[in-house]
Amino acid sequence: MRTFILTLLVLSLVAESRAQARIPVNEPSGNVKPNNAPVTNTGNSNTGSNSSSELKKYSDPQGRFTIGYPGDWKFEDKTENAVIQITSPAENDNDKFRQYLNLQIETLSGGTNIEEYVKTNMDGVKDLVKGYREVSSMYFNRNGAKAYQIIYKGKYGDMTYDIQIKQLFAIANGKGYVLTYISKEDERDAFETTANKIFNTFKY
Numbered sequence: 070m071r072t073f074i075l076t077l078l079v080l081s082l083v084a085e086s087r088a089q090a091r092i093p094v095n096e097p098s099g100n101v102k103p104n105n106a107p108v109t110n111t112g113n114s115n116t117g118s119n120s121s122s123e124l125k126k127y128s129d130p131q132g133r134f135t136i137g138y139p140g141d142w143k144f145e146d147k148t149e150n151a152v153i154q155i156t157s158p159a160e161n162d163n164d165k166f167r168q169y170l171n172l173q174i175e176t177l178s179g180g181t182n183i184e185e186y187v188k189t190n191m192d193g194v195k196d197l198v199k200g201y202r203e204v205s206s207m208y209f210n211r212n213g214a215k216a217y218q219i220i221y222k223g224k225y226g227d228m229t230y231d232i233q234i235k236q237l238f239a240i241a242n243g244k245g246y247v248l249t250y251i252s253k254e255d256e257r258d259a260f261e262t263t264a265n266k267i268f269n270t271f272k273y
Contacts, residue, residue, distance in 0.1 A: 122268060127153065133174060133244065137270030138271065155267075168252045169269050170267060177245045183208070186245050187217045187238050197222035200231070214241060214272060222254055230254070241273050 072170065073237035095116040129152070137152070138144060143156045151171035159167070177186070195201050198221070206219040216239040220229050239246045248271055250264040 077200065083237070084123070085248060106153040112219070124266060126270070132270065133242075134172070134246070136172070136267065136272075138267055144149075157263075164251055168256065168263065169252045170248070170264075172271075173247045173249075176243050177240065177242075177243055181213050181240065183217055183238065183240050187219075188242060190247065191219070198225055200224055202234070211237075211239060212241065214239070218268075235268070237271070239273060246273055 123140045125136050125140050125144075126135060127146075128135045131211060138155045139157070139264075141158055143157075143158070145154045146152065146187040148154050150172075151173050153172050157168035167177065201221060201223040204220040206217070208215055208217050210216070216237060218235070218237050220233065220235045222233050224231055233252055233254045233256070235250045237246070237248040239248075250267065252264070
């Protein structure tokens with residue numbers, strides 16, 4: 070059985086400490102330089118500042134995916150733990166938690182199906198998340214193939230509060246994709262609006 074990428078290990082990036090993931094992404098994004106300005110396409114030109122309601126579009130230089138994200142969020146590519154990381158701005162001076170999104174991609178061995186891919190990853194997640202509680206999950210048709218989406222809650226590491234995690238698992242062209250969005254459990258508006266907008270733009 071192949072070694073799984075444990076997507077939740079990057080949760081430490083949203084807390085005050087920034088420990089590195091113990092299991093890195095198998096396939097970093099090639100020769101893309103870190104912190105490159107993303108390719109944007111917001112439709113109509115706008116010279117003003119980007120608000121969270123406007124989505125920038127990022128196109129992967131290797132052609133593996135495109136995604137939209139709020140214009141005032143911090144975008145990073147070629148990180149150690151993910152292909153991209155997108156982090157919300159602080160709401161005020163006391164805001165120590167950031168909503169956080171990352172995408173991981175790995176090359177899969179031949180014959181791996183979505184059910185095996187999900188089980189391997191989620192078995193590992195359940196071992197790490199304290200008080201793991203599944204909110205919803207489903208398999209569905211996305212981009213012409215079977216994909217899986219799950220929402221769950223719990224604590225990670227030394228966190229004293231619950232977080233809510235939304236993940237999309239997909240397989241395309243021999244690669245496994247895991248898109249993860251993290252917020253505090255009580256940030257319902259962020260979860261039902263921002264997360265859904267970003268996930269809906271994700272194409273591979």
